[in-house]
């Protein structure tokens with residue numbers, strides 16, 4: 001980032017969809033990390049942190065009174081910034097300990113729902129999910145014509161041998177899903193405000209259309225630094241500094257749980 005920030009050409013506007021080099025790095029990362037193919041022009045957009053994208057996708061597609069399925073408990077932005085601020089009506093489904101804090105489709109009142117937010121690895125419960133569980137969710141979203149906003153902000157912040165899946169590893173997800181990632185978590189770049197959304201072309205186009213009227217892309221030097229970090233993955237494996245961050249978090253988990 002220091003090298004890139006020193007270059008005058010990196011201080012002009014970036015387009016609101018982000019630099020091609022960043023979007024290309026995202027699509028190459030998806031291939032290595034999840035074996036998912038993405039078109040950097042049509043299926044990837046840079047975000048000024050994933051929070052911005054989560055709110056703007058709702059702004060793009062919600063009409064007044066539209067019902068939005070939300071987990072309870074959840075990252076509060078899904079209810080406030082995404083749903084209520086855009087005129088939507090929250091419909092909660094519980095995440096229960098006796099169901100490993102995973103959604104239970106029977107608890108979901110999917111009638112007339114336009115959009116839903118789901119997040120694993122989960123904030124605040126710490127629960128993780130599997131491809132099989134995600135498949136059930138995707139099938140239900142396809143059947144009920146629900147836009148699935150899958151918040152994968154913590155995909156790289158995991159412990160032991162567990163690897164978090166992408167919802168886009170399920171073929172049908174490309175019909176109804178957008179997935180969000182946050183470089184705040186993966187690369188500890190919280191203050192730099194950089195993330196990305198990928199997935200269904202029409203949903204990404206809607207998000208880009210809103211963004212084109214409300215913001216411009218993150219600073220170019222930040223996109224280039226994040227692109228470099230994404231390129232540091234070897235096959236599906238994170239670079240050493242990401243693994244070390246996870247080890248530090250795990251030491252803190254152990255202390256917290258013990259106390």
Ligand SMILES: Cc1ncc(COP(=O)(O)O)c(C=O)c1O
Nearest residue numbers: 049050051075123153182184195
């Ligand atoms: C579940 C979840 N999603 C998204 C975000 C937003 O992260 P950012 O906007 O920094 O990418 C956070 C931040 O705490 C979060 O916990």
